[in-house]
Amino acid sequence: MLTSFTALITALCAATLSVAEPPAPESTASESPVSERPVNENLAPVEASSSATGTQALTATLEQWMRERTQQAQGFASEYTFALNDKRLAVPACDAFVIDPKGLVQWHVVPSTLTIVVACPEQNWQRRVRGKRTVAANERQANEVQRPRVLVLKPLNAIQKGEPVSKDDLIQEYALVHRTPQNAVTTVKGAQRYAARNLSPGRILVQSDLTVGQPVVVLADAVPAGTAVTRASIKIEERAVDVPHDAIRSLQGLTLLAANRLLHPGDILRKRDLTKAKLIRRGQKVAVESVGRHFRIASELIALEDGYLGEQIDLRNPGSSRNVSAVVTGMGTARSGQGR
DSSP: OHHHHHHHHHHHHHHHHHHHSTTHHHHHHHHHHHHHHHHHHTHHHHHHHHHHHHHHHHHHHHHHHHHHHHHHHHSSOOEEEEOOOOGGGOOOOOSOOEESTTOOOOOSSOOSEEEEEEEEGGGTEEEEEEEEEEOOHHHHHHHHHHSOEEEEEEESSOBOTTOEEOGGGEEEEEEEGGGSOTTBOOOOOSSOEEESSOBOTTOOOBGGGEEEOEEEEEESSOBOTTOBOOGGGEEEEEEOSSOOTTBOOOOTTGGGEEESSOBOTTOBOBGGGEEEOEEEOTTOEEEEEEEOSSOEEEEEEEESSOEETTOEEEEEOTTTOOEEEEEEEETTEEEEEEEO
């Protein structure tokens, strides 16, 4: 009985192995996607190659079109570089690109930049592309030589505001006319010039950078408030900057005036700094001149009051004790009227 059971088990195992063999073809079916994958991967390079071909064709068409147009207009070929690698252009593959279909580009001169309409009718595609003119090195040098130039002046070193400017402080150079200010200084002649502002070295001088000096009265010594101005305390100097509108420009009559505030040495004397000076003090001896139609008498009288220029004061004759009125005419001098 055991022998028959073992034989049954053996028969069942053999039947199972014979049924498991057919699934082998399924492995062939599972391999089919692997064989198709390289076909899908090759599709992207085909599209990229198509776009690159369209850009190359458009570039060649533009170059040929540019050569024909510039030769007809100027007699020489001008090269332009167009930016066609922008992905936004999406240049398609086209058998015949059309350049400037409406003829909008004018060739009176060769411009430095150029915007052109390009189209591909078969693909219903149209864009505007911009090109920049390529200038050869020899042509650039020739243009630099042919450009008009003008002689200008530049400071060699920094010059502070108010300092005198001479020819030794400047250098002459040629500058391109289109880069030169219209009011540029080309020469310095005549009166002494001064810097109207701080001047930087190497900067082209313009007319407003320089100014001419003018004579003004300047304090040589300090003058306290209420003190008469003396000839020794003032002098004439030439100043070019920061000159006030009421600056005094002459020494005439200044000794008859007094300072109404403390004046410092080096200050420009102004009209508002002065007031009438006390030319005669009470008790002072005054040289009085009495003038009539047929006489002129000079005498020395005693002032009975202080006197300013143009004021009438009383004086006493010490010999006769008579009082005389006179008009103050200067420092310690007066001109008399009638006695009383």
